[in-house]
Amino acid sequence: MISYGSVSKRFRDGTTAVDDFSLGVPQGSLTVLAGSSGCGKTTLLRMVNRMVDPTSGRVEVDGQDVAGQDPVALRRRIGYVMQNAGLLPHRTVGQNIATVPRLNGMDRAAARRRTADMMDLVGLAPQLANRYPAQLSGGQQQRVGVARGLAADPEILLMDEPFGAVDPLVRGELQRQLVELHRQIGTTILFVTHDMDEALTLGDHIVLLQTGAQVAQQGTPKQFVSAPASDFVRTFLGLDRGQRTLHRETAADGSVLVVDPHGRPAGVLAE
Numbered sequence: 001m002i003s004y005g006s007v008s009k010r011f012r013d014g015t016t017a018v019d020d021f022s023l024g025v026p027q028g029s030l031t032v033l034a035g036s037s038g039c040g041k042t043t044l045l046r047m048v049n050r051m052v053d054p055t056s057g058r059v060e061v062d063g064q065d066v067a068g069q070d071p072v073a074l075r076r077r078i079g080y081v082m083q084n085a086g087l088l089p090h091r092t093v094g095q096n097i098a099t100v101p102r103l104n105g106m107d108r109a110a111a112r113r114r115t116a117d118m119m120d121l122v123g124l125a126p127q128l129a130n131r132y133p134a135q136l137s138g139g140q141q142q143r144v145g146v147a148r149g150l151a152a153d154p155e156i157l158l159m160d161e162p163f164g165a166v167d168p169l170v171r172g173e174l175q176r177q178l179v180e181l182h183r184q185i186g187t188t189i190l191f192v193t194h195d196m197d198e199a200l201t202l203g204d205h206i207v208l209l210q211t212g213a214q215v216a217q218q219g220t221p222k223q224f225v226s227a228p229a230s231d232f233v234r235t236f237l238g239l240d241r242g243q244r245t246l247h248r249e250t251a252a253d254g255s256v257l258v259v260d261p262h263g264r265p266a267g268v269l270a271e
């Protein structure tokens with residue numbers, strides 16, 4: 001369980017990135033922090049592993065204030081996946097994935113087995129272990145990033161726009177796999193995105209933020225779409241532009257289609 005209690009962050013130049021933010025992230029959930037650029041999402045995420053320390057307030061992991069904990073030890077038990085994967089370029093895929101388990105004292109043979117298991121889990125072919133990151137596609141690099149984040153079996157996985165830099169098809173595939181992976185392993189995942197479609201696809205709990213990490217609304221994807229709390233939320237969801245308004249249409253062969261506001265088929269209605 002991650003808990004933010006009245007947390008604020010004011011940077012040296014006077015920018016207030018986070019202003020009195022409180023949230024309990026349920027154990028085992030896939031919680032998404034969503035919101036436009038600059039609203040404070042990354043700052044909040046980095047408070048969990050002490051890459052950023054709050055100016056006031058407390059962040060707790062399992063009831064322990066992180067402020068009293070050694071940042072290096074904390075980062076070894078909390079996985080972190082960032083945009084562009086952040087892989088070490090001069091280390092092979094296998095070495096990248098094994099980094100934290102080795103630092104935690106796992107012997108070489110066990111780390112190799114763990115790496116193979118992680119590669120299998122995220123859908124990477126075993127022979128890629130000997131390649132360098134530059135020899136992989138963007139989507140494969142992101143998978144390595146996820147495998148590396150999970151390799152030390154962390155209690156928490158922090159993900160900062162991890163699929164932002166890949167094309168929409170690969171992105172969709174990575175999103176589907178992440179939901180499946182989360183179902184299998186049950187690790188608490190805190191995921192940052194500015195993309196509401198991504199938030200609705202992934203999140204079992206979504207927290208939509210405005211400037212200064214002010215909570216515009218939090219709840220399940222269904223609650224967001226069926227009961228947006230304000231005009232800001234409606235606009236962010238695209239509900240004001242009818243973007244999520246789907247209609248039924250009967251096709252020539254009698255099947256019932258669901259079409260988007262532009263008349264494009266979104267799918268077939270299964271009654």
Ligand SMILES: Nc1ncnc2c1ncn2[C@@H]1O[C@H](COP(=O)(O)OP(=O)(O)OP(=O)(O)O)[C@@H](O)[C@H]1O
Pocket residue numbers: 011012013015016017035036037038039040041042043044194
């Ligand atoms: N080290 C820093 N010094 C000063 N201001 C900062 C620093 N880091 C972030 N900020 C500012 O704090 C605010 C929140 O930044 P943050 O990166 O948390 O936002 P974000 O929601 O993650 O944005 P994005 O989606 O663009 O990454 C922004 O106004 C940003 O410019």
